[in-house]
Amino acid sequence: MNIKVVRGNPTPEELAAALAVVRARAAAAAMTPPGAPGPRDSWSDPSRIAGHRVPRPGPASWTRTYWPS
Template sequence: MSIHVLHGQPTPEELATVLAVVQARAAAAQAAAEAARRAGAGPDSPWGDRARRLRLAARPGPNAWRTSGWAH
């Protein structure tokens, strides 16, 4: 990202202040987006998890009948 000064002659301190504010706002926006992603990341309960309905079928093999009822 680049910032261009269009008018005036800002001092190095003024530029540093502006860049610090822009960086802080960008970090806050990223943190808010991450928190929103985590909040809506999954179901409240395993019973409401739709992915659970898509589990793989039991594979044939020794003791397959025992493991067919296990949660995946």
Template sequence: MFKVLRGNPTPEELAAALAVVQARAAAASSAAEAPEELNEWSDKARNVPRGGLPQPGPKAWRSSAWPR
């Protein structure tokens, strides 16, 4: 239900506003129903090297960029 507080919108403007509100409500309800698919490209674990992160110690900054 809409209530116009100011102005005098045309029927076309009211229809456009209603269409936007309905579209956003439908998108929000469908997003809440469907679980998000797991995307391996966005997985944060991909950024950690297989051997783990370099251990702190003398000259650790040098080996931080070396391939393992």
């Protein structure tokens, strides 16, 4: 594994911290079996928006859809 510093002048401690993160991520990726789905991103998780109540059409539904600025 090669890491190249493109910009800046990191201290040895900063470089060691960055390398520790990269190695930990690589080790975690190596532990997953081939073909297994990876961790889900919270933005792509449909249950993120499923918990919100959607206004139902009705006589007063327009009052619930107004978003004040």
